[in-house]
Amino acid sequence: MLTGNFPLLFFVLIVIFVFIDAIAIHESGHLIAGWLAGLDFERASVGWFWILREKHGFRFRLKRHVLWGQAEMSLDRICHIRRKLVLFTLGGPLATFFSLFIGVGAAWAADSHITGSLSFTLDLFVYASFFLFLIGLFPARYGRYPNDALLLKTLMRSADSAKPLLAMYTLDMQKRNGADPFRVNRRWVELCYSEGENPIGKYFEYWRDYMSTVETDNETAAGSLERCLAASSSLTSDQRDQLIAEVTYFAAWHRRDAAKAEIWFARISNLEGLHLVERLRAQAAIDAAGARFSKALQRCDQALRYFQENPSGSRGPEVETGWLDWRQRIQELQPNPYTR
Numbered sequence: 001m002l003t004g005n006f007p008l009l010f011f012v013l014i015v016i017f018v019f020i021d022a023i024a025i026h027e028s029g030h031l032i033a034g035w036l037a038g039l040d041f042e043r044a045s046v047g048w049f050w051i052l053r054e055k056h057g058f059r060f061r062l063k064r065h066v067l068w069g070q071a072e073m074s075l076d077r078i079c080h081i082r083r084k085l086v087l088f089t090l091g092g093p094l095a096t097f098f099s100l101f102i103g104v105g106a107a108w109a110a111d112s113h114i115t116g117s118l119s120f121t122l123d124l125f126v127y128a129s130f131f132l133f134l135i136g137l138f139p140a141r142y143g144r145y146p147n148d149a150l151l152l153k154t155l156m157r158s159a160d161s162a163k164p165l166l167a168m169y170t171l172d173m174q175k176r177n178g179a180d181p182f183r184v185n186r187r188w189v190e191l192c193y194s195e196g197e198n199p200i201g202k203y204f205e206y207w208r209d210y211m212s213t214v215e216t217d218n219e220t221a222a223g224s225l226e227r228c229l230a231a232s233s234s235l236t237s238d239q240r241d242q243l244i245a246e247v248t249y250f251a252a253w254h255r256r257d258a259a260k261a262e263i264w265f266a267r268i269s270n271l272e273g274l275h276l277v278e279r280l281r282a283q284a285a286i287d288a289a290g291a292r293f294s295k296a297l298q299r300c301d302q303a304l305r306y307f308q309e310n311p312s313g314s315r316g317p318e319v320e321t322g323w324l325d326w327r328q329r330i331q332e333l334q335p336n337p338y339t340r
Contacts, residue, residue, distance in 0.1 A: 014121055015242060020047040022128040023069035024097070030071035031096020034088035039073035044219050070145075081166050082155055089151045100129035119177040167191035180310065181275060203231040210246075218254050239269045242275075245282045252285035261286045277303050277319070284330070293334045300327040 007143050024046045031044060043052040046069045050061040073088060075081060102245040103126040110122065138150045139150035146154070155162045174184050192204060210224035225247060232240055252261035265282055268274060287296035299325060307320040 015124065018124045019120060022049070022096070022125065023100045024131075026092045026096045026132055027069040027071040029091040029093070029107050030088060031091070032182055033072065033091025033094070034071070035071040035089040039084055039088055040074055040076050042072040044071045045069055045162055048237075051319040067074060074176060075169050076169060078173070081169060082162055083161070085165070085169065086152065086155050086164075089148050090156065093133065093148055094134065096133045097258070100126065103129055138243065144275050203228060203235065205254050214254070221250070221254070237269055238273060241270055242278060244268050245274055245278045247327055249285045252282070252289040256268040257290035258287050259287055261289060276306055284326075288330050288333065293330060296330050297327060300330065 027046055031041060035041070039254050041053055043050060045051075045063055048062055051062050052059045052061065062328055071092070075084070103122065107119075107122050110119070125131070136148050138147075139153050140147050141150065151165070154165060171184055171192060175181070206224050206227040210221050210228060213224065214221040228243060232243055233242065244264055248261045248264040249328055250270075251257050251264055255261075261282075265286060271279065280299045284296040284299035284303075287293070287299065303323050304320065304327070336337070
């Protein structure tokens with residue numbers, strides 16, 4: 001625009017438009033195949049835009065990366081999960097293949113009838129579709145995300161290789177249905193933290209390392225927690241709030257730094273959306289670090305009442321025992337009023 005070279009500007013705009021169209025067809029293929037398989041729409045992105053499903057309708061949001069697309073769908077029930085995900089994943093490459101086939105036929109049939117920019121746009125669409133189809137043939141990761149070929153390889157290679165991905169979808173379905181996180185199947189949670197081709201698999205690996213060392217080796221746990229923060233860009237807002245609540249707890253209880261813990265706690269974007277037990281854990285740790293032991297004990301009692309009022313679940317009894325032990329440790333930190 002500065003040099004007045006408008007033909008070049010027109011060329012760039014056509015290239016962007018064609019690639020966005022090719023990506024839109026690919027993601028639409030995923031969504032149509034997922035819908036036919038019985039999956040529910042969650043969100044999709046093409047070009048600059050996200051469209052997300054929320055409780056009261058749909059919401060549009062801008063995103064940074066233009067030549068990139070993504071389609072996400074969720075389970076409606078626990079039935080034939082692997083088959084549904086295979087169909088959903090195949091939908092994108094098949095849509096790209098058919099658009100490539102139709103584009104080649106249209107370009108050949110119209111070769112002698114159209115010229116100029118329209119002919120160039122049609123030819124460019126064929127090249128863009130061929131490029132997307134070609135790079136989708138080889139299993140690979142693009143950033144943190146596995147491509148369709150890698151997901152298909154994971155789903156179709158064996159049942160064991162697909163289990164972490166299936167567990168992730170199943171837990172996500174339970175969360176959307178309002179299941180308490182302390183009642184979800186513990187085996188599914190452990191599978192999510194195992195190796196697998198899910199978008200945040202590396203984050204799960206760091207989180208598992210943190211959880212295994214948090215009570216025994218503070219320095220190693222701190223390093224794992226820092227890696228979790230560095231890998232948190234692909235998390236949802238709820239998952240990121242859970243991570244920040246854990247950082248708050250670590251800074252307060254294991255570092256005894258109440259000021260820094262309060263700074264982290266203020267970064268939680270949706271405090272009401274955080275689970276009651278996770279919120280009380282972070283707040284009790286801050287109170288203990290600030291020598292407000294009575295307040296910390298009150299929060300412990302509130303969490304224990306929650307477990308008493310909401311029994312059952314695979315994680316509930318274990319977490320309740322941990323809270324009883326933690327309450328005892330906080331109580332031991334209180335100064336004895338009868339000693340000087």
